[in-house]
Amino acid sequence: MDLELARRLEELKQKQLYRKLRPLASSQGPRVNLDGREILNFSSNDYLGLAAHPALAAAAHEAAAKWGSGSGASRLVCGSLNLYHELEQSLAAFKGADAALLFSTGYAAALGAITSLASPADFVVIDKLVHASIVDAARLSGATLRVFRHNNPADLERILGWCRGQKADSPRQILIITESVYSMDGDFAPLRELAALKDRYHAWLMVDEAHATGLFGPGRSGLIEELGLRGRVEIQMATLGKALGSSGGFITGSRVLADYLVNRARSFIFSTAPSPASAAAALAALRLIQSSEGDARLETLRSHLQFLRDSLSALQSAPPHSPILPLLIGSEENALALSQKLLDAGFLIPAIRYPTVPRNQARLRLTASAAHTPEDLHRLIATLKPLL
Ligand SMILES: *Cc1c(COP(=O)(O)O)cnc(C)c1O
Numbered sequence: 001m002d003l004e005l006a007r008r009l010e011e012l013k014q015k016q017l018y019r020k021l022r023p024l025a026s027s028q029g030p031r032v033n034l035d036g037r038e039i040l041n042f043s044s045n046d047y048l049g050l051a052a053h054p055a056l057a058a059a060a061h062e063a064a065a066k067w068g069s070g071s072g073a074s075r076l077v078c079g080s081l082n083l084y085h086e087l088e089q090s091l092a093a094f095k096g097a098d099a100a101l102l103f104s105t106g107y108a109a110a111l112g113a114i115t116s117l118a119s120p121a122d123f124v125v126i127d128k129l130v131h132a133s134i135v136d137a138a139r140l141s142g143a144t145l146r147v148f149r150h151n152n153p154a155d156l157e158r159i160l161g162w163c164r165g166q167k168a169d170s171p172r173q174i175l176i177i178t179e180s181v182y183s184m185d186g187d188f189a190p191l192r193e194l195a196a197l198k199d200r201y202h203a204w205l206m207v208d209e210a211h212a213t214g215l216f217g218p219g220r221s222g223l224i225e226e227l228g229l230r231g232r233v234e235i236q237m238a239t240l241g242k243a244l245g246s247s248g249g250f251i252t253g254s255r256v257l258a259d260y261l262v263n264r265a266r267s268f269i270f271s272t273a274p275s276p277a278s279a280a281a282a283l284a285a286l287r288l289i290q291s292s293e294g295d296a297r298l299e300t301l302r303s304h305l306q307f308l309r310d311s312l313s314a315l316q317s318a319p320p321h322s323p324i325l326p327l328l329i330g331s332e333e334n335a336l337a338l339s340q341k342l343l344d345a346g347f348l349i350p351a352i353r354y355p356t357v358p359r360n361q362a363r364l365r366l367t368a369s370a371a372h373t374p375e376d377l378h379r380l381i382a383t384l385k386p387l388l
Contacts, residue, residue: 027052028041028044028051029049029371030049030369039346041348042367043366045211045241045243046242046243046245046369046371047301047367048215048298050243050285050297053288055284055288056285058284059280059281060280061277063277063280064275068276069275069277071272071276074268074270074271075273076269080273083280083283084273084274087102090283090286095225095230095252097230097236098258099252099258100252102249102274103248103251104248104267104272105239105248106210106237106238106241108267108268108271109238110133110136111140111265111267113235113261113265114134114137114175115140115141115267116264116266117173118173118175119142120142121172122143123143123166124143124145124175125159125160125177126148126177127150127178129184129185130177130208131179134208138177143175150182151182151188151189151190153190156197157197160197160201174203175206176198176204176205176206177205178194178205178207179207179208179211180207180209180211180223182211184326184352184357185324185326186211186318186323186326187319187322189223191233192229195232195233204235206236208237209221209222209237211323211324213239213243213244214243215321215323220290220294224236234257235251236251237251238250238252240278240282243323244282245281246282248278301368301369304370304377305322308366308381311381311385312381324365324366326364327363327364328361328363329364330362332351332359335362338351339351342383347380351363351364352364
């Protein structure tokens with residue numbers, strides 16, 4: 001077997017698509033210790049700098065002492081810790097929804113929700129650039145899958161019309177899925193138009209707020225809140241692993257939706273509950289982002305992002321306040337070479353390549369964190385500008 005696998009890996013190397021892990025000797029943060037060198041990290045999704053925040057670590061520590069390190073089983077098997085119910089109530093209130101259901105990751109949340117909501121009799125209609133977890137789930141559901149052009153409501157409407165034309169005697173449900181802030185380009189979905197279309201075609205709308213949760217809206221719950229669309233989106237999905245600085249994923253929506261997922265979502269039913277420590281850290285994160293310290297962190301992040309945009313002309317087209325700044329390079333080879341030069345100079349900004357993004361649209365995906373200092377940003381710009 002190894003001979004064959006080595007041959008396949010060699011093929012990836014030829015195409016500049018080989019990947020490997022980089023062991024870190026430090027916690028995640030704006031500065032990481034990589035191979036004994038201190039490197040400035042501009043690639044994390046830890047936008048508010050909470051992943052190594054003492055308040056979250058303390059909450060995780062206390063929870064491990066009180067509830068143990070492991071959760072023992074799936075929550076349906078031998079009881080569901082109060083801690084998870086407390087977190088779900090807080091997540092529902094945070095998102096302005098009736099109920100929330102916790103999964104071990106965002107990936108598992110997508111998988112469980114989509115495969116239980118859509119069956120081979122239904123349609124799933126996704127944006128061209130949605131996250132792999134959504135694509136995988138849509139395929140696994142067995143539903144008829146259609147893809148609309150990225151952020152293009154007119155193309156979505158064309159497909160919805162087609163779906164309607166296909167409807168046989170038995171009613172077939174249509175599930176539309178989009179992200180709110182796109183993970184690789186940081187651009188925003190036209191959520192108002194998508195919500196209007198789903199109403200017109202009696203479809204359901206699912207929105208993945210992985211990169212918006214914690215960052216947008218007066219209560220920081222995401223772009224849906226910011227755009228006043230609460231109540232217009234049947235299924236909201238997010239992760240605890242990005243701005244919230246912990247790990248885990250969740251779905252929010254109606255009580256009936258949550259009860260249905262408990263009964264049908266296989267990634268919930270057949271998987272061990274998240275660890276008490278990560279649930280407690282997420283609860284601490286929710287408190288923190290809604291405090292004055294949270295406000296100050298978001299303000300810092302926004303001023304960092306503005307500075308980066310003002311300093312590099314290649315970044316000026318990114319939408320305001322987007323936490324993700326794509327530096328489009330093109331070929332996989334050039335993107336890798338630039339990323340390597342930056343690493344040699346002490347900056348971690350990996351090249352994002354196929355299959356994460358389309359072929360020949362390789363890029364450096366630059367993110368900032370509230371934990372960076374203005375000096376970190378000045379150093380980055382001084383190094384990066386001459387290399388572009
Ligand atoms: C990261 C991410 C996920 C998966 O969340 P995890 O908690 O990391 O599994 C889903 N959707 C999008 C858009 C993401 O960026």
